[in-house]
Amino acid sequence: NAGVMQNPRHLVRRRGQEARLRCSPMKGHSHVYWYRQLPEEGLKFMVYLQKENIIDESGMPKERFSAEFPKEGPSILRIQQVVRGDSAAYFCASSPPGDWGNEQFFGPGTRLTVL
């Protein structure tokens, strides 16, 4: 059973370009979470999704950031018109369905560098 997969592992973009980060949850997991880790800081929650639904986006910046988790395919975190402050590691985690105060399984992260 493969773990959570993220691609690309490293992404370089120039200011103003778009960044698309992909996350494939573990098999059987229907909950996906995105976090951002700035240098020397902890993970900050961004968004929590289930298939075709955004459950909690309280950590998402109001502009330029969006996320989706379609019925088929990976979850996508999209950052439009990137700025230098978007440079960070973006981690995806998944968990199985159910109400249990869940164990989240993390992917290896995508390290975004904005030039």
Add this chain to the structure above:
Amino acid sequence: GEDVEQSLFLSVREGDSSVINCTYTDSSSTYLYWYKQEPGAGLQLLTYIFSNMDMKQDQRLTVLLNKKDKHLSLRIADTQTGDSAIYFCAESTSGGSYIPTFGRGTSLIVHP
């Protein structure tokens, strides 16, 4: 201030015990977690404890919870160089969909 606080660095000698401390502010925390992050990798859940427990032991790991003081610690016995990593404390509540709030992480350096 931060909801979850932990010291940033800890240096220990191989074979000694390591104790990483964490404090949190949310008195309704339901679950408390310790995650490990190795360089260039994602977070790996090491262990967790329910808020109605005060201790949990798992091989070399011992978690102690003082709910009154909102203090959590992780003790690693017989620390090895492979334990060098960043350790994150986190807490979650049912009201927050169990989404963990993380501390900034403690860098554990194990030297021979």
